[in-house]
Amino acid sequence: MAGRLVMRGIALAYLGVLLAVPVGMVMVKTFEPGPVAVWQAVTTPAALHAFWLTLLVTAVAVPLNAVFGVLAALVLVRGRSRLRPVLDVMVDLPFAVSPVVVGLAMILVYGRDGWLGGWLADAGIRIIFSVPGIVIATMFVCLPFVAREVVPVLREIGTEQEQAASTLGASGWQTFWRVTLPAIRWGLAYGVVLSTARAVGEFGAVSIVSGKISGQTETLTLLVEKRYTNFDMAGAYAASALLAVIALATLGLMALLQRRKDTA
Amino acid sequence: MISVTGVSKRYGDFQALDEVSVHVTPGALTALLGPSGSGKSTLLRIIAGLEVPDAGTVTLAGEDVTHVSPRHRGVGFVFQHYAAFTHMTVRQNVAFGLTVRKEPREKAAATVDRLLDVVGLTGFQHRYPHQLSGGQRQRMALARALAVEPSVLLLDEPFGALDRNVRNELRAWLRRLHDEVHVTTILVTHDQEEAMELADSLVVLNHGRVEQVGGPRELYDAPASDFVMRFLGPVTETPRGLVRPHELVVSAVPEPDATEAQVARIVHLGFEVRAEMESGDGSRITAQLPRAEADALELEPGQIVYVRAPHAPRPAEPDTEEDLVRV
Ligand SMILES: Nc1ncnc2c1ncn2[C@@H]1O[C@H](COP(=O)(O)OP(=O)(O)OP(=O)(O)O)[C@@H](O)[C@H]1O
Numbered sequence A: 001m002a003g004r005l006v007m008r009g010i011a012l013a014y015l016g017v018l019l020a021v022p023v024g025m026v027m028v029k030t031f032e033p034g035p036v037a038v039w040q041a042v043t044t045p046a047a048l049h050a051f052w053l054t055l056l057v058t059a060v061a062v063p064l065n066a067v068f069g070v071l072a073a074l075v076l077v078r079g080r081s082r083l084r085p086v087l088d089v090m091v092d093l094p095f096a097v098s099p100v101v102v103g104l105a106m107i108l109v110y111g112r113d114g115w116l117g118g119w120l121a122d123a124g125i126r127i128i129f130s131v132p133g134i135v136i137a138t139m140f141v142c143l144p145f146v147a148r149e150v151v152p153v154l155r156e157i158g159t160e161q162e163q164a165a166s167t168l169g170a171s172g173w174q175t176f177w178r179v180t181l182p183a184i185r186w187g188l189a190y191g192v193v194l195s196t197a198r199a200v201g202e203f204g205a206v207s208i209v210s211g212k213i214s215g216q217t218e219t220l221t222l223l224v225e226k227r228y229t230n231f232d233m234a235g236a237y238a239a240s241a242l243l244a245v246i247a248l249a250t251l252g253l254m255a256l257l258q259r260r261k262d263t264a
Numbered sequence B: 001m002i003s004v005t006g007v008s009k010r011y012g013d014f015q016a017l018d019e020v021s022v023h024v025t026p027g028a029l030t031a032l033l034g035p036s037g038s039g040k041s042t043l044l045r046i047i048a049g050l051e052v053p054d055a056g057t058v059t060l061a062g063e064d065v066t067h068v069s070p071r072h073r074g075v076g077f078v079f080q081h082y083a084a085f086t087h088m089t090v091r092q093n094v095a096f097g098l099t100v101r102k103e104p105r106e107k108a109a110a111t112v113d114r115l116l117d118v119v120g121l122t123g124f125q126h127r128y129p130h131q132l133s134g135g136q137r138q139r140m141a142l143a144r145a146l147a148v149e150p151s152v153l154l155l156d157e158p159f160g161a162l163d164r165n166v167r168n169e170l171r172a173w174l175r176r177l178h179d180e181v182h183v184t185t186i187l188v189t190h191d192q193e194e195a196m197e198l199a200d201s202l203v204v205l206n207h208g209r210v211e212q213v214g215g216p217r218e219l220y221d222a223p224a225s226d227f228v229m230r231f232l233g234p235v236t237e238t239p240r241g242l243v244r245p246h247e248l249v250v251s252a253v254p255e256p257d258a259t260e261a262q263v264a265r266i267v268h269l270g271f272e273v274r275a276e277m278e279s280g281d282g283s284r285i286t287a288q289l290p291r292a293e294a295d296a297l298e299l300e301p302g303q304i305v306y307v308r309a310p311h312a313p314r315p316a317e318p319d320t321e322e323d324l325v326r327v
């Protein structure tokens, strides 16, 4: 009994020191100058633009990744291709590679002197230092979440329900929409929430490919960093608080999903 | 009519089916019987189109469907573990085949109502599968398969995951259902009693090959091999071959053609008695006789008795050495 209390104490203290205290401190610091100042700091044109840009990037990257993640999971679990192990490693790659390296790699591919750079420039497409680059970088770092959440669920449900559907006359498409997708919906939802959290908070890769042009390619995390390096601590805290609010909303959604998953 | 001709299937270097040919009469209930791993499920899945054979053909109602997708074969398949659509209610499960075929609503609803009634799940139609017992789930799966009016119903150990009482109940119910609906049915089982009780005709599989095909009586009375004989019921070995324990005649006095044996153990099985004996050469013989007969002989351990088979042991054709070792 006492042992369990000690364990619980250690776990809580660990989480407290690592998470709760710093996040709490940001909130406290944010509101130190008073609510009016906070409001002004988060409603400057640059801050508003950063907020909307972050939402836009997330809104594009997360759905695309959700589709890709489900396809990848289907190939990984149901596929017979010999390339499966390769895909398996590829899906995990973003976990293993530092986002900064991802950013640099993108410069090598899409940059002015990059592999596709010349061709893209001729076609009038700009990727690096513009929004498409930010979207691609964000998609890359969020790639694993949906696939990794959906794969175990697909394994668990097995193939019998799908086979039953086919003997009952359902086409592959009907089977996917009516049987497979509903069966994996909680895993998918969970993966989407995790990707969203990651997309909103992404810094390293985006900081390299975006060019950090205020009012154009500056996301919320980049804004926080800029204000911090410019000794605008109050502004940095206010922008962080905005990020924290998005993160908390995402986490709340996740908790809600978890509850529904357990009762369903 | 279901015809399977020369069907073979390998998994890696394991031969799951080896040139299997089976022809099923329309309207009959046929049991595929065999030990675990003998290829029963594989054969059934090939008939359903869930698996493609390496060689051979499958025809349904005269049409070669070997490479036709399961959705166009018109077969109903019932899985051992129900394969219920877990996120749909009982009603939605049963209606699934009609829904994907875009049947008119009213007609589909009427069919579903009728089937729910047939399987006795009318009061459960708004429940989810996880709120049903195993037996109820399996009845739901059966209704779901029947809803699309399949020309063939395939059941893969449908009662295998259920406890004995439920199994017996569903068995009787399935037979009644079959007598009413008359859809050509193949039932996979490794339980010979189930096969005997339910089926009009039996196909015995062993190591991916057909051992014998015939009616329950035919197989029991004239098994083509030691394997079939052993698989369909208890056997005992006599110096002259395999016999059923209840066919042995036990007497207290020597008789022509009888073997002398010593009683080792007596087991009371209700109205019958099983006598386990040892003959002079050390081989064990088991006889099963009515209690009155055993009482008359005053059988008890240590006693010397004389045992004989009333007719020539089966199978008439002696099996190969290999078959004997296998069993
Ligand atoms: N997908 C597969 N991959 C590899 N081997 C398989 C596969 N499916 C079946 N087998 C093998 O084929 C053999 C026959 O399998 P099958 O499922 O048809 O047996 P069964 O007669 O239905 O047995 P049981 O009574 O245990 O269900 C088994 O030895 C099994 O291991």
Ligand SMILES: [Mg+2]
Binding pocket: B040, B041, B042, B156, B157
């Ligand atoms: Mg099987």
